[in-house]
Amino acid sequence: AQRVTQPEKLLSVFKGAPVELKCNYSYSGSPELFWYVQYSRQRLQLLLRHISRESIKGFTADLNKGETSFHLKKPFAQEEDSAMYYCALRGGGTSYGKLTFGQGTILTVHP
Amino acid sequence: GAVVSQHPSWVICKSGTSVKIECRSLDFQATTMFWYRQFPKQSLMLMATSNEGSKATYEQGVEKDKFLINHASLTLSTLTVTSAHPEDSSFYICSARPPGSNQPQHFGDGTRLSIL
Numbered sequence: 001a002q003r004v005t006q007p008e009k010l011l012s013v014f015k016g017a018p019v020e021l022k023c024n025y026s027y028s029g030s031p032e033l034f035w036y037v038q039y040s041r042q043r044l045q046l047l048l049r050h051i052s053r054e055s056i057k058g059f060t061a062d063l064n065k066g067e068t069s070f071h072l073k074k075p076f077a078q079e080e081d082s083a084m085y086y087c088a089l090r091g092g093g094t095s096y097g098k099l100t101f102g103q104g105t106i107l108t109v110h111p
Numbered sequence: 112g113a114v115v116s117q118h119p120s121w122v123i124c125k126s127g128t129s130v131k132i133e134c135r136s137l138d139f140q141a142t143t144m145f146w147y148r149q150f151p152k153q154s155l156m157l158m159a160t161s162n163e164g165s166k167a168t169y170e171q172g173v174e175k176d177k178f179l180i181n182h183a184s185l186t187l188s189t190l191t192v193t194s195a196h197p198e199d200s201s202f203y204i205c206s207a208r209p210p211g212s213n214q215p216q217h218f219g220d221g222t223r224l225s226i227l
Contacts (some may be wrong), residue, residue: 034215044155044204044218051213086154097143097208099216101154 002027002091006102013077014110021072021105023061023087032090033063033070034099039083047072047085057081077109113139115207117219125227126197132190132222134161134205140185141207145216146178149202158203161188195226 003026013019025031035047048056050063050070061072070087087102114137122130134144142163147155159180160168167180177199179191188207192199202223206216 036218043220044206046215046217049215098145098157098160099206100157103154 002031002089002100004087004089004100004102006085006087006105008105009103010106010108012108012110015079016076019074019077019081019107019109021085021087021107023070023072023102025068025070025087025089027068027089027091029091033061034088034090035059035061035070035072036086036088036101037083038086044086077107079109079111082107082109113207113209113214113217115205115217115219117205117222119222120220121223121225123225123227124195127194128226130192130195130224132192132203132205132224134188134190134207134219136186136207136209136217139207139209141188141209142185144182144188144205144207146180146188146190147204147206149204149221151202155204158190163188192224195224197226200224200226 005024007022033050036044037047038044059074061070063070084104084106086104088099090099116135116137118133144161146158148158149155157170158173161180161182163182169175182188202221204221206218208214208216
């Protein structure tokens with residue numbers, strides 16, 4: 001079974017402060033991890049994925065297999081980063097293609 | 112980029128009505144599409160995987176006869192909520208994945224279904 005946990009439902013920071021959204025997963029094989037973002041009144045969109053190892057909008061996330069984590073980080077938060085963030089896992093085998101989502105974290109960046 | 116269109120965006124109807132929601136991949140072909148349900152302030156729960164030309168694969172606890180899925184072409188999947196009741200009121204979201212093993216899923220805007 002695959003499971004994704006985002007322990008923080010709400011996260012508030014001030015503009016310019018660092019931010020870290022936590023994500024832990026449970027999966028027996030080699031997972032693919034994603035971060036999706038949903039801005040107000042917009043569709044869910046891909047922010048980044050671990051296999052790309054890239055930085056999008058200043059965000060980075062590193063897959064830590066030892067800690068089974070895929071935390072999302074940004075050194076200096078901006079007001080436009082305020083949104084709902086979902087961590088998601090895609091497994092293999094018979095579950096291939098299916099995404100399991102975490103509960104989501106609402107990030108609010110105050111001016 | 113890959114675009115997924117979902118229609119309608121909002122439906123209000125009486126209890127007992129059947130409602131059809133369409134999901135289209137606009138600029139790519141999708142052999143697989145996914146249907147999710149999202150309750151207020153909760154995460155997306157996968158309902159079923161829609162496979163072009165074959166039967167959909169439903170997640171545990173999802174009624175196949177209640178939520179009919181048809182994936183008749185490589186760009187269109189439909190979800191029909193049959194004989195809808197107030198407890199079926201929810202936000203339904205579809206996604207599609209372009210060809211290629213490493214492609215991510217792209218999501219539609221979602222359909223808000225309200226059953227009176």
